[in-house]
Amino acid sequence: MNTEKMMKENNKNEFLQKLQILTLTLSLKENNQRVASPDFYSSLYSTYIKMLENDDDQSFIDIENQSKVIDSLKRSMDFYSSDHPSFLQKIIEKMTNDDPTDFMLFQNLNNLDKDGNNLQHYCGWIVYKRENDLFVVQVDRKEKFGVGQVSYARIPLTKAACLSELFFLKLNVQNSDEFSLFHGIKSISAGFQEIPVLNNKVKKGMDNPVSALEDILKILLFHYIADIFSLNTTDMIRSLWHGANIQLTIQIRESLLAAIKTDNQIWNDQFDYIFDYYLYQTGNIGINAILPSNKQNEWRDSIKKSFNSDPYILALMSSDGKILDIDEELLQKNLVLTVKPLNVLYDRELPLVSSIELMNTLYHDGIMITIYEDRLTMIKNPIAKEMNQRFLSRLQERYQEINKEMKRRIIKNQPEELTLESNSYSLVQLGTNVVSTNDSSFVQTEIMKQQKKYVFSRNIDMLALTLSLKSNDDINCFPGIYDLLFSTYIKMIKNDQEDFFIDKQRQPHIIQSLQRTIEIYKLTNIEDLHNIFGNLRNNDPTDFVLFPAYFHMLDPKEGGHICGLTIYKRDNEFMIMLVDKESFFESGAVSYVKAPLKNIQELSQIIFSAREFFDFKPYGILRKIEAISHKFKAIPSIKLAHQTTGNCGIIEIEATLRLILFHCKKDLFALQTCDRITPKWGKDSQYSATIEMKVRFVEAMKGTDQEWNQNFDYVLGYYLYRKKQSIKWGEAQLSIHKDYWYTTIRHLYSNDLYIVEILNSGGMIPADFDVSLKEKMIELVGKAGILLNREIKAVGLSDLYKEIRENTYELELLKGRLSFLKIPVAKEMLDYYIARIMIKNIEIKKEINRRIGIEPKESTCQMMERLPIISPPASVQSPPLSSPTSQRTTGTMVSVSNRFISMIDQVKQVSKDKNQRLVSKQVKCKVQNTLTK
Numbered sequence: 008m009n010t011e012k013m014m015k016e017n018n019k020n021e022f023l024q025k026l027q028i029l030t031l032t033l034s035l036k037e038n039n040q041r042v043a044s045p046d047f048y049s050s051l052y053s054t055y056i057k058m059l060e061n062d063d064d065q066s067f068i069d070i071e072n073q074s075k076v077i078d079s080l081k082r083s084m085d086f087y088s089s090d091h092p093s094f095l096q097k098i099i100e101k102m103t104n105d106d107p108t109d110f111m112l113f114q115n116l117n118n119l120d121k122d123g124n125n126l127q128h129y130c131g132w133i134v135y136k137r138e139n140d141l142f143v144v145q146v147d148r149k150e151k152f153g154v155g156q157v158s159y160a161r162i163p164l165t166k167a168a169c170l171s172e173l174f175f176l177k178l179n180v181q182n183s184d185e186f187s188l189f190h191g192i193k194s195i196s197a198g199f200q201e202i203p204v205l206n207n208k209v210k211k212g213m214d215n216p217v218s219a220l221e222d223i224l225k226i227l228l229f230h231y232i233a234d235i236f237s238l239n240t241t242d243m244i245r246s247l248w249h250g251a252n253i254q255l256t257i258q259i260r261e262s263l264l265a266a267i268k269t270d271n272q273i274w275n276d277q278f279d280y281i282f283d284y285y286l287y288q289t290g291n292i293g294i295n296a297i298l299p300s301n302k303q304n305e306w307r308d309s310i311k312k313s314f315n316s317d318p319y320i321l322a323l324m325s326s327d328g329k330i331l332d333i334d335e336e337l338l339q340k341n342l343v344l345t346v347k348p349l350n351v352l353y354d355r356e357l358p359l360v361s362s363i364e365l366m367n368t369l370y371h372d373g374i375m376i377t378i379y380e381d382r383l384t385m386i387k388n389p390i391a392k393e394m395n396q397r398f399l400s401r402l403q404e405r406y407q408e409i410n411k412e413m414k415r416r417i418i419k420n421q422p423e424e425l426t427l428e429s430n431s432y433s434l435v436q437l438g439t440n441v442v443s444t445n446d447s448s449f450v451q452t453e454i455m456k457q458q459k460k461y462v463f464s465r466n467i468d469m470l471a472l473t474l475s476l477k478s479n480d481d482i483n484c485f486p487g488i489y490d491l492l493f494s495t496y497i498k499m500i501k502n503d504q505e506d507f508f509i510d511k512q513r514q515p516h517i518i519q520s521l522q523r524t525i526e527i528y529k530l531t532n533i534e535d536l537h538n539i540f541g542n543l544r545n546n547d548p549t550d551f552v553l554f555p556a557y558f559h560m561l562d563p564k565e566g567g568h569i570c571g572l573t574i575y576k577r578d579n580e581f582m583i584m585l586v587d588k589e590s591f592f593e594s595g596a597v598s599y600v601k602a603p604l605k606n607i608q609e610l611s612q613i614i615f616s617a618r619e620f621f622d623f624k625p626y627g628i629l630r631k632i633e634a635i636s637h638k639f640k641a642i643p644s645i646k647l648a649h650q651t652t653g654n655c656g657i658i659e660i661e662a663t664l665r666l667i668l669f670h671c672k673k674d675l676f677a678l679q680t681c682d683r684i685t686p687k688w689g690k691d692s693q694y695s696a697t698i699e700m701k702v703r704f705v706e707a708m709k710g711t712d713q714e715w716n717q718n719f720d721y722v723l724g725y726y727l728y729r730k731k732q733s734i735k736w737g738e739a740q741l742s743i744h745k746d747y748w749y750t751t752i753r754h755l756y757s758n759d760l761y762i763v764e765i766l767n768s769g770g771m772i773p774a775d776f777d778v779s780l781k782e783k784m785i786e787l788v789g790k791a792g793i794l795l796n797r798e799i800k801a802v803g804l805s806d807l808y809k810e811i812r813e814n815t816y817e818l819e820l821l822k823g824r825l826s827f828l829k830i831p832v833a834k835e836m837l838d839y840y841i842a843r844i845m846i847k848n849i850e851i852k853k854e855i856n857r858r859i860g861i862e863p864k865e866s867t868c869q870m871m872e873r874l875p876i877i878s879p880p881a882s883v884q885s886p887p888l889s890s891p892t893s894q895r896t897t898g899t900m901v902s903v904s905n906r907f908i909s910m911i912d913q914v915k916q917v918s919k920d921k922n923q924r925l926v927s928k929q930v931k932c933k934v935q936n937t938l939t940k
Contacts, residue, residue: 019327022274024050025267026323029278031217032263033285034307035314038129038215045088051217052084055224058266066258067228068108075108076231083112092168092175099167102136107231110135113178114219115188117151129214131223132174132188140164142236143192145199146222148207149214152189155201157226159236162196169195204238205229257289274328280391284314287382305562312371313378316345318398319391330390338394346401349408357412365409366623370559372406373624410621417621460769463715465491466708467766470719473661473704474726475749476756478653485569485620485656486528489555492657493524496664499707507689507699508668509549516549517668524553528618537611543576548671551575555660556628557620560591567620569655571663572632574610577601581610582676583632585639586663588647589655592629595641597666599676602636609635642675644682651749698730715770717830724827725756732823755820760784760840761833776835784836788843791850799854807851807858814848 028051030036043051056077059067068076082098089095095111103109111134116127131146141162148156162170170192177188193199205226229235264282268275288310314320321341322330343351352368353360379399386392468484469491471477479485497518500508509517523539530536544550552574559567570587581602588596602610613635617628624630633639645666650658666675669686678684689696705723709716729752733741741748756762760783764773773780789795794802794810802810821841828834 015327020046021050022326022328023324025054025269025274025278026281028054028217029264029267029281030314031215032221033260033282034218035281035284035311043216048087048216049084051220052080054263054266055220056080056084058262061262061265066262068231072108072231075106076227079108079110079112083110086111086113086174087178089175092171094171095174096168096171099134099136099141099171100164102134104136104139107135107227107234110227112220112223112227113174114216114223115178116216117188127214129216129219131219131226133223133227134170136164137236141167141170143170143196144226144235145189145192146219146226148218148222150206152199154199155203155206157205157235158199158201160192160196160199162192166195202235202238204240205235257286260285271328276388277323277328280386280388281314281320283382283385284310287378287385309374309378309561313375313382316375316398318342318345318394319388321345322394333390333394338397342398342401346398346405349405352405357408362413362416365413369406369409369413369623372402372409373559373622373627374561376402376406377624377627377630406623410623414619414621456769460767463718463770464766466715466719467722467762469495469657470705470708470722471756472654472657474701474722475650475652475654475658476722476725476753478753479569479656485557486555486618488656489528489660490525492660493521493553495704495707497521499703502703502707507703509671513549513671516547517671520549520551521553521664524555527552527554527614530615533611533615536615537607540574540576540581540607540611543574545576545579548575548667548674551667552614553660553663553667554614554617555656556585556617557622558592558626558628559623561625570659572628573663573667574614576604577676579604581606581636583610583636584663584666584675585629586647586659586666588650588659588662592626592639594639595643595645596647597642597645597675598639599642600632600636600639602632606635642678644678644680644684645675646683646685648685651746652753695730695734698727701726712770714772717772718765718770721761721828721830721833722756724824724829725752728752728824728827751820755824758787760787761830761836772830773832776832776839780836781839784840784843788840788847794847794851799850802854804855804858807855811848811851811855814844814851818844818848 024047027047031038059073059077059080062068062073086095086098098111102111113132114129115132116129118127128149128151130151133144133146135142135144141164142159143162144157144159145152145154146157150156152158173188173191173195177191189199226235260282264278267278288307318338318341319330322334322337325337349357353364376399379395379402383392383395383399386395465484465488468477469488472479500514500518500521503509503514508514527536527539539552543552554572554574555569556572557567557569568587568589568591570585570592573584573586575582575584581604582599583602584597584599585592585594586597587594590596592598610632613628613631616622622628629639647662652658665688666686668688669675673684675684675686687696688700701723705719708719729748732748733745736744760780761773764780765771792799795806799807818841821837821844825834825837828837
């Protein structure tokens with residue numbers, strides 16, 4: 008190889024090493040080189056040495072001791088190129104006693120599996136001479152060794168040769184023995200002693216030699232300030248780990264960046280381009296409105312994915328630092344690799360791919376598109392900008408293609424709104440009962456039954472969601488159900504003769520505004536929406552557009568969420584109020600933005616395109632609104648209760664309507680900071696206003712079919728039963744019991760055989776409690792001799808006691824419901840169900856007595872005392888409740904294994920944790936004006 012070519016190769020290697028150090032330090036890529044070369048360690052240590060040499064502000068260590076620390080780092084660097092353990096032994100023997108600036112440090116690659124499987128992990132080591140012994144400090148943020156994150160072993164100085172040989176043989180080598188270096192050091196010492204005050208709950212992070220060295224340096228520099236071997240266990244130590252103080256971490260990373268840079272400005276520009284990814288990840292640059300503070304890990308993972316897909320970064324990885332133009336062949340190759348065509352991505356035709364797979368791709372592509380759209384505005388390098396734009400365009404094309412397929416499937420699976428105008432038969436719009444205008448012979452009776460069943464099911468679903476008796480288990484019903492919901496709201500307000508919701512003079516304006524929501528979903532022209540916004544009256548709280556806004560979260564596992572948007576015209580601006588009881592967007596339960604009127608076209612486009620729930624980009628509609636205004640500003644004075652049920656599709660819209668009506672009485676946007684308002688329905692002195700609203704809502708649902716009306720009241724009975732007990736408890740007790748009580752009622756509702764029957768019959772009340780229904784009830788409780796789907800003789804004794812306890816609790820709940828039942832056959836069914844459970848309890852008791860007779864080792868009382876109340880740890884999820892939707896589709900019931908006690912214990916724990924979090928979040932104010940209207 009000639010000299011010029013060798014220089015170019017060395018130049019390229021130097022750039023790539025610096026590139027690797029920077030990307031690993033910033034946690035932007037995985038370590039693809041498990042065993043680092045001596046050249047890499049030389050470059051790595053040289054970078055940190057330069058960082059300390061540049062430390063004119065003494066951010067890391069004072070000037071007087073900088074040279075000592077640098078000398079120790081240089082010795083440590085030289086060790087990686089040494090050829091004999093005596094090199095380290097001589098250094099150790101010459102080290103100064105009790106000097107925190109005199110040390111040797113190392114990174115070690117450990118095998119985590121005793122069988123020699125490919126499970127490696129990096130940790131760090133520091134060797135000091137102290138009290139005429141050797142103190143070996145082990146630094147392991149992930150606690151893989153079982154001795155905390157920081158621990159140390161004390162080794163006699165006479166064993167310096169053994170220690171040197173251990174480090175020489177085991178360092179940076181993939182040993183087949185599990186923790187070979189750790190166990191070797193342990194064998195020549197008295198064992199490792201943990202320094203618990205240096206532990207941190209954050210155990211995550213990248214696993215590579217750079218992060219290991221960074222962790223070592225943090226401990227090393229801290230030891231210079233405070234003796235880590237003399238720390239009191241009660242000392243409060245400021246966290247040393249990454250992420251504990253993000254601004255301090257950024258400062259350290261900026262110092263490292265300066266140390267990586269050279270006289271080559273082209274290289275430096277590339278390093279800045281990479282560092283911008285890190286700054287964007289931390290939220291220091293860019294729009295970055297999709298970085299909720301509690302989703303840091305998901306956000307970091309997303310940034311890492313976008314970094315490793317960046318075509319400009321991929322080009323840099325195979326260059327010498329100079330990219331003068333676009334290599335089309337390489338770019339196309341990288342684009343195909345990072346944005347795979349659909350046939351390559353799924354290895355089959357798109358219609359054959361499962362919806363779950365498509366949804367997952369949309370989630371991840373949506374996040375990537377959001378990141379690339381944000382970062383595109385920051386990129387200054389024209390070549391990098393063009394390459395990123397090409398990547399983004401390709402990704403958007405794939406996203407749109409998958410989105411189109413998902414739309415096709417969702418629309419295909421939605422039941423058709425049957426209207427047989429030509430056959431002189433029509434179904435009244437959702438929200439009213441089905442009426443046949445002509446019994447013409449050619450009308451298919453079966454079709455009518457199915458349509459009636461569908462409409463009734465829609466009504467019951469809406470009612471159950473409104474009463475928090477079920478969760479959003481079928482997203483396909485949104486946004487279609489809003490026609491029914493808003494029609495019911497309109498009728499509810501029209502029926503209001505007592506000015507419960509709003510005074511009669513302003514009722515027509517509220518109704519007109521609510522009618523707009525129904526109209527918006529039927530618009531075919533965006534200009535019509537433009538006109539609606541343009542015609543809003545200025546400073547009129549009764550003139551608004553209420554729009555259910557659906558968005559996905561940053562974490563795909565969390566799925567989507569629906570909140571309420573209300574658009575006003577106020578002070579010649581658009582005022583957009585966001586109501587989100589769960590505060591998923593982290594702008595509080597109620598927040599707002601102001602958008603100039605000139606942005607009316609953009610606002611119209613945002614709302615028009617968001618009518619269908621097909622945007623999988625994180626926080627899509629909310630970020631788009633912020634883009635034409637500003638970040639949502641919280642109204643901290645308004646307090647809303649958190650959801651108890653996953654029914655955001657209805658309950659968030661209901662909360663929005665409540666705030667709209669309250670705003671007509673008191674200006675929400677003019678509240679003082681120390682006001683505390685929980686907006687209520689009805690008048691100021693209205694007692695149990697929420698119950699009154701729910702009753703009025705049910706009355707508005709009723710039509711000409713009396714059986715439907717009775718069934719609506721039957722469902723309302725669950726809500727009234729729940730509220731009666733809640734009122735009996737009072738606010739203090741309710742705050743403790745609320746979550747498990749709501750869960751219990753939902754469980755009862757989801758396993759109600761009467762509900763299943765009326766859903767399958769299209770709302771028809773069973774003529775009588777016949778044999779077939781009784782057989783279903785017996786199957787539900789369990790036939791004679793059968794318990795928990797097996798013979799009772801095969802059920803363990805502890806399970807028998809558990810079943811009696813849980814059955815007894817369920818009996819208490821069911822008997823409490825009896826007074827709310829007005830339908831005779833429903834009451835008869837519940838009486839029979841109660842009787843079957845009581846019979847089952849007698850059967851269980853007989854089996855217990857038989858067992859005790861056979862096994863008289865413990866008395867019944869002793870056995871009962873021995874059985875614990877089941878209380879799983881908070882991390883265990885509640886047992887899955889039977890899905891009402893799945894049950895009612897087939898008209899069958901899943902056999903109920905009564906799980907109330909264990910379920911409630913779990914929910915109690917969750918409720919307790921939640922209450923503690925809420926208490927810690929309370930805002931204290933010197934003067935509080937508490938209003939509960």
